[in-house]
Amino acid sequence: MSNRRSFINKLGVLSAAAITSNIFQPAWSADILRALDKADGKIAFELAGDEAFWQTVQQAYNTPSSFINFNNGGVSPAPRTVAEAMKLNYDQSNQAPSYFMWRILDAGREPLRRRLAGLAGCDREELALQRNASEALETVIFGLDLKAGDEVVLCKKDYPHMMNSWKQREKREGIKLVWVDIAFPVEDEAAIVKKYTDAFTARTKVVHITHLINWIGQKMPVRKIADEAKKRHLEVIVDGAHSFAHFDFKIADLNCDYFGTSLHKWLGAPIGTGFLYVKKEKIQKLWPLFGSPDTQENDIRKFENLGTRPFYIEQAIDDAIDFHEMIGISRKEERLLYLKNYWMEKVKDIPKVKLHTSFKKEFGGAIGLVSVEGKKPGELESYLIQNYRIHCVSVVYEDISGVRITPNVYISLPQLDMLVEGITSFASK
Ligand SMILES: Cc1ncc(COP(=O)(O)O)c(C=O)c1O
The missing domain is CATH 3.90.1150.10 (Aspartate Aminotransferase, domain 1)
Known part of the structure; x- marks a missing residue:
C-alpha cells in the first residue's frame, strides 16, 4: 500500500510538467490505482494471467504499437514516469549544470544508495552506483589481487565482456582460467553444481557465476555453487545483469562476495545505470578501477570516482524503483x-x-x-x-x-x- 501511495504521489508532481508536453496521460494513474486495488489479496501466480491488470501496466510505457520489441533482455524501455523524471532532471541541470548536478542531484545519491540497498537486500555501505553491469563486474575482475598460477573458475557461457576481462588478466599476469562447459538447457541443479566443483582445485581462488545466462535464459543455482565455493574459501562473483529486479531474491540469499548488475534491463531505469555490491569486509582489498583517495580505502564510495557524468540519469533510478515496487517483484x-x-x-x-x-x-x-x-x-x-x-x-x-x-x-x-x-x-x- 505504501509503495502505491508513494508512486501515485510522485506521479502528481511529475504529471504537472508532463501534461503540458502531452507525454503523460493522467487518466492512467486512476486506472492503475483501481487495478492495484482489485489485485489486492490475489496471489502473484493468479495475477500473472489477469490481462485487465497487466493492460494498465502496459499503458505506463510509451512504446509504438507498429513495432514489437522482443529484445528487452538487451535493454528495456523505461516506463514513462522514469523517462519524464530523467528529462526533468536534465532540463534543470542544463540551466546551471554545476549547481544542479553537484548541489542538487548529487545530494540525491545517498538517499538513492539507501533505497537501492533496501531493494537489493544489502547494507547501504556495500552498494556503489555504477553505469552498468560491465563496469561493476570489471571493477571486481581487475580489482582482485591474484598472482600467476592462481585459478579462476568460470563458464564458457558467461558474458563476453567478463570473459574477455578475465582473458586479459590471463595474458597479462599469468593467472589460469578454468572453463566449465555446460550444454544448456539443464534441469538438474546438482549436475550444474558438479561441473563447478569438479573444476575447483587447491589453486582455485575465484569462481565467477552468471545468475541468468543471457544466451538462452538458463537460471543458475548460484547459492548452491557459492556454498561449495565458500567451503573452499573462494571469492564468489555473481553476474546479476539479468537477475536483479527479474527474480525475487536478495543478495544476502546468494552467499556471494561481489554482485554486479545493470538497472536498464529489468528494473526499467534509464540507460546507463547499474550497481556494484561488495561485501563489507572485502571493500578494503578490492582495487577500484579509477583511483581513489586513501581516506576511502574502506569506503564503498571509492568505486564511484568517475568524474563528471550524467547525474540526471542516475537520479531517475529512484522513479524506476517506485514503478517496480508498485507492481511488486513477485x-x-x-x-x-x-x-x-x-x-x-x-x-x-x-x-x-x-x-x-x-x-x-x-x-x-x-x-x-x-x-x-x-x-x-x-x-x-x-x-x-x-x-x-x-x-x-x-x-x-x-x-x-x-x-x-x-x-x-x-x-x-x-x-x-x-x-x-x-x-x-x-x-x-
Ligand atoms: C549476463 C550479462 N552480464 C553482463 C552484461 C553487460 O551488461 P551492460 O551492457 O549493461 O554492462 C550483459 C548484457 O547483456 C549480460 O547479459
Whole structure:
C-alpha cells in the first residue's frame, strides 16, 4: 500500500510538467490505482494471467504499437514516469549544470544508495552506483589481487565482456582460467553444481557465476555453487545483469562476495545505470578501477570516482524503483515467466521448431531461445522484422544457435500471438 501511495504521489508532481508536453496521460494513474486495488489479496501466480491488470501496466510505457520489441533482455524501455523524471532532471541541470548536478542531484545519491540497498537486500555501505553491469563486474575482475598460477573458475557461457576481462588478466599476469562447459538447457541443479566443483582445485581462488545466462535464459543455482565455493574459501562473483529486479531474491540469499548488475534491463531505469555490491569486509582489498583517495580505502564510495557524468540519469533510478515496487517483484516475476511460457507453449509442437529454454521457474524467467530446423537464426530474425515488425536478436555462439525472445511487462498477449504467427509461418516454408 505504501509503495502505491508513494508512486501515485510522485506521479502528481511529475504529471504537472508532463501534461503540458502531452507525454503523460493522467487518466492512467486512476486506472492503475483501481487495478492495484482489485489485485489486492490475489496471489502473484493468479495475477500473472489477469490481462485487465497487466493492460494498465502496459499503458505506463510509451512504446509504438507498429513495432514489437522482443529484445528487452538487451535493454528495456523505461516506463514513462522514469523517462519524464530523467528529462526533468536534465532540463534543470542544463540551466546551471554545476549547481544542479553537484548541489542538487548529487545530494540525491545517498538517499538513492539507501533505497537501492533496501531493494537489493544489502547494507547501504556495500552498494556503489555504477553505469552498468560491465563496469561493476570489471571493477571486481581487475580489482582482485591474484598472482600467476592462481585459478579462476568460470563458464564458457558467461558474458563476453567478463570473459574477455578475465582473458586479459590471463595474458597479462599469468593467472589460469578454468572453463566449465555446460550444454544448456539443464534441469538438474546438482549436475550444474558438479561441473563447478569438479573444476575447483587447491589453486582455485575465484569462481565467477552468471545468475541468468543471457544466451538462452538458463537460471543458475548460484547459492548452491557459492556454498561449495565458500567451503573452499573462494571469492564468489555473481553476474546479476539479468537477475536483479527479474527474480525475487536478495543478495544476502546468494552467499556471494561481489554482485554486479545493470538497472536498464529489468528494473526499467534509464540507460546507463547499474550497481556494484561488495561485501563489507572485502571493500578494503578490492582495487577500484579509477583511483581513489586513501581516506576511502574502506569506503564503498571509492568505486564511484568517475568524474563528471550524467547525474540526471542516475537520479531517475529512484522513479524506476517506485514503478517496480508498485507492481511488486513477485507479481513481476510470475508475469515474466507467464509471458515466456505463453509463446513457448504455443510453438513447442510446431514441426521443425525447437526450444532451448526450460519452462520451469527454477531454471528460467522471461528469456527464451527458439530455432527452426534447417534454417539459420538470422533468417528467422530477418523474417520477423520484415514481415511482422518484430525485433529480436539471433544468437550463434559455441553450441547455441537460435533467436532470443525477451518480453517485458509492457508486452501484451496479442503481441505474443503475432510472434507465434510469425514463427509458425516461417517454420512452414
Ligand atoms: C549476463 C550479462 N552480464 C553482463 C552484461 C553487460 O551488461 P551492460 O551492457 O549493461 O554492462 C550483459 C548484457 O547483456 C549480460 O547479459
